[in-house]
Amino acid sequence: MIEIKDITKTYGSGDSAYTALRGVSFSVDEGEFVAIMGPSGSGKSTLMHILGCLDTPSSGTYHLDGKDVSKMTDDELAEVRKDKIGFVFQSFNLLRRTTVLRNVVLPLIYANVPSPEREERAKQALLSSGLTEEYFNHLSNEISGGQIQRVAIARALVNNPSLILADEPTGNLDSRTSLVVLGTLQKLNREHNRTIVLITHEPDVAEHAGRIIRVSDGRVISIEKNAHPRDATEETRLCDSGQLDLTALSV
Amino acid sequence: MKTQDLLQETYLALSANKARSGLTVLGIVIGIASVIALMAIGQGTQNAVSSSINSLGANLLVVTPGAAKQIGFGASSGRGSAQSLTVSDENALMQVQNVAAVSGEYSGRYQVAVAAANTNTTVDGVDGAYAQIRNIDMNEGSFITSSQAASLGKVAVIGSTVATDLFGANATSTNLVGKAIRINNMQFTITGVMATKGGSGFGSQDDTIFIPLTTALQYFAGNGNQYLSTIDIEATTQQSMTQVQNDITNLLLQRHHISDPTQADFSILNQQELVSAVSSVTGTFTTLLAAIAGISLVVGGIGIMNMMLTTVTERMREIGLRKAIGATRKDINTQFLAEAIALTFVGGGIGVALGWGIAYLVTATGIMTAQVTWSSVLLAFGVSAGIGIVFGWYPARRASNLNPIDALRYE
Numbered sequence: 244m245i246e247i248k249d250i251t252k253t254y255g256s257g258d259s260a261y262t263a264l265r266g267v268s269f270s271v272d273e274g275e276f277v278a279i280m281g282p283s284g285s286g287k288s289t290l291m292h293i294l295g296c297l298d299t300p301s302s303g304t305y306h307l308d309g310k311d312v313s314k315m316t317d318d319e320l321a322e323v324r325k326d327k328i329g330f331v332f333q334s335f336n337l338l339r340r341t342t343v344l345r346n347v348v349l350p351l352i353y354a355n356v357p358s359p360e361r362e363e364r365a366k367q368a369l370l371s372s373g374l375t376e377e378y379f380n381h382l383s384n385e386i387s388g389g390q391i392q393r394v395a396i397a398r399a400l401v402n403n404p405s406l407i408l409a410d411e412p413t414g415n416l417d418s419r420t421s422l423v424v425l426g427t428l429q430k431l432n433r434e435h436n437r438t439i440v441l442i443t444h445e446p447d448v449a450e451h452a453g454r455i456i457r458v459s460d461g462r463v464i465s466i467e468k469n470a471h472p473r474d475a476t477e478e479t480r481l482c483d484s485g486q487l488d489l490t491a492l493s494v
Numbered sequence: 495m496k497t498q499d500l501l502q503e504t505y506l507a508l509s510a511n512k513a514r515s516g517l518t519v520l521g522i523v524i525g526i527a528s529v530i531a532l533m534a535i536g537q538g539t540q541n542a543v544s545s546s547i548n549s550l551g552a553n554l555l556v557v558t559p560g561a562a563k564q565i566g567f568g569a570s571s572g573r574g575s576a577q578s579l580t581v582s583d584e585n586a587l588m589q590v591q592n593v594a595a596v597s598g599e600y601s602g603r604y605q606v607a608v609a610a611a612n613t614n615t616t617v618d619g620v621d622g623a624y625a626q627i628r629n630i631d632m633n634e635g636s637f638i639t640s641s642q643a644a645s646l647g648k649v650a651v652i653g654s655t656v657a658t659d660l661f662g663a664n665a666t667s668t669n670l671v672g673k674a675i676r677i678n679n680m681q682f683t684i685t686g687v688m689a690t691k692g693g694s695g696f697g698s699q700d701d702t703i704f705i706p707l708t709t710a711l712q713y714f715a716g717n718g719n720q721y722l723s724t725i726d727i728e729a730t731t732q733q734s735m736t737q738v739q740n741d742i743t744n745l746l747l748q749r750h751h752i753s754d755p756t757q758a759d760f761s762i763l764n765q766q767e768l769v770s771a772v773s774s775v776t777g778t779f780t781t782l783l784a785a786i787a788g789i790s791l792v793v794g795g796i797g798i799m800n801m802m803l804t805t806v807t808e809r810m811r812e813i814g815l816r817k818a819i820g821a822t823r824k825d826i827n828t829q830f831l832a833e834a835i836a837l838t839f840v841g842g843g844i845g846v847a848l849g850w851g852i853a854y855l856v857t858a859t860g861i862m863t864a865q866v867t868w869s870s871v872l873l874a875f876g877v878s879a880g881i882g883i884v885f886g887w888y889p890a891r892r893a894s895n896l897n898p899i900d901a902l903r904y905e
Binding site: 437 | 496499506741803812815816817818820821822823824825898899902
């Protein structure tokens with residue numbers, strides 16, 4: 244479903260040229276939960292931008308759902324983002340002074356979905372990301388960080404995208420809230436068969452995924468299957484009953 | 495993105511920062527309101543001047559004698575000094591096509607007295623048709639009649655200022671018809687008092703006494719003099735004025751045995767020419783006012799551009815987010831343009847209302863007559879919409895051209 248081959252990305256030209264990716268290849272199948280892990284400066288953000296169709300590679304190919312998106316124009320990329328990709332960012336995920344519901348409806352507005360259907364789908368998405376109805380008409384600045392990320396997840400999946408791309412979604416959250424957000428992603432992956440790519444620099448976060456791709460210095464250094472991914476929902480339960488010490492977790 | 499969604503997004507974005515949106519709109523409000531109010535004042539002045547000229551008589555032509563020349567020296571005594579117009583000229587002019595009414599005038603200034611007071615004023619000998627030509631309304635009694643003229647009646651119709659001067663401030667409310675008045679030591683009887691016309695153009699008619707032309711020629715000109723001060727002519731329609739003027743010129747040249755029109759011993763004042771001359775002056779004045787107001791409109795437009803540019807910078811991450819979730823360049827461009835146009839439209843609407851209000855107040859307080867024209871409203875509204883597009887275009891383009899990654903990373 245995602246297939247990238249020999250992707251490179253160079254910014255600038257001449258002496259000031261900077262190469263962020265030096266030949267990255269891997270693939271992600273439908274229904275997978277993959278973590279891309281690497282320290283800052285490893286090129287994982289650049290990789291995320293290319294995977295998210297926010298940017299195009301300097302060379303190499305990127306097939307999304309069998310379609311080559313590596314040489315598309317800005318407006319064509321916008322179409323792909325609208326139909327196939329849902330984003331969850333680290334921060335500033337929601338429009339300020341706008342209701343939760345309106346935030347989730349927004350991608351459907353750009354996709355020209357008729358108005359009554361929009362609300363219905365948005366509510367459905369919010370419920371499946373674990374947000375209860377009482378918050379639907381709250382303004383985005385009136386809810387907590389964990390709730391913001393859940394709204395962001397709801398917005399990411401409202402369009403029925405092929406891929407949900409989460410860029411450090413727990414970066415600004417405390418440990419317990421991080422677990423809740425990870426639990427939400429895991430649930431979507433397991434119960435709704437959503438394909439999720441999670442970008443993080445925390446091993447503890449990455450271990451919740453079914454496969455971990457490590458990048459460093461613009462190259463993939465390892466791709467390994469995680470046979471026993473950690474269960475965030477279970478961890479949350481243990482933590483709440485005092486059986487798990489969160490300080491030991493660096494999520 | 496559908497129009498309804500666009501309107502909703504625009505409303506949400508603008509209401510998110512009400513104070514700033516309000517202040518930006520204010521710039522446009524002031525611009526539009528001043529354009530409308532000043533153009534209304536200009537237009538009102540133009541109409542007031544035209545109508546006050548027309549109140550002197552509609553479709554009026556005035557024939558005045560030319561300059562008297564002393565034989566030998568060629569020194570001119572100035573226009574109007576010659577004795578070239580006669581009663582027979584006046585009678586001949588009645589035959590010209592499209593002439594509605596003709597009245598000769600013989601006027602001079604004399605001492606006028608009643609028992610208690612006296613004054614010095616213009617005494618004007620005219621025919622009965624004069625009332626029609628000069629749009630004279632009577633307050634009391636009637637204007638000079640042809641039978642009074644035929645009988646050389648010593649009757650006088652006085653203006654309201656004369657009435658006040660002679661009979662005191664409350665004169666118009668008392669019955670003056672039938673009272674005696676002495677003009678140049680001759681006894682006259684008041685047969686009418688004219689309604690107040692207001693000071694206008696060629697010396698106030700309110701400060702004039704009218705007597706029959708025949709009487710004036712008999713008693714004031716002396717020795718059976720038949721020379722007239724002026725001849726007033728009313729043409730039937732405004733369109734026929736040029737034809738009437740040409741015909742009169744030719745007729746008088748022929749009657750005075752003058753072959754060279756430049757040597758004419760009379761001149762003709764065409765009121766329509768005066769109206770259009772004055773109109774062009776006040777029109778220039780209106781344009782000037784509108785231009786000054788237009789400057790404030792441009793300043794208001796720049797205010798909008800400034801705000802939109804600030805907004806684009808401030809909402810950089812929002813733009814990135816919108817692009818990430820599928821907004822195309824066109825979507826972003828349309829949204830920011832819509833915000834700018836919405837600001838100018840709201841400003842334009844309030845500005846039109848405010849300008850109208852100012853025009854109404856100016857008229858109500860009696861400082862000036864202001865008249866709002868539809869064309870100025872349309873112009874102001876069109877200009878404000880244009881400003882929205884012109885000054886919103888650049889910020890919108892900047893927003894839509896932002897790279898989503900840069901926009902998302904912007905701190």
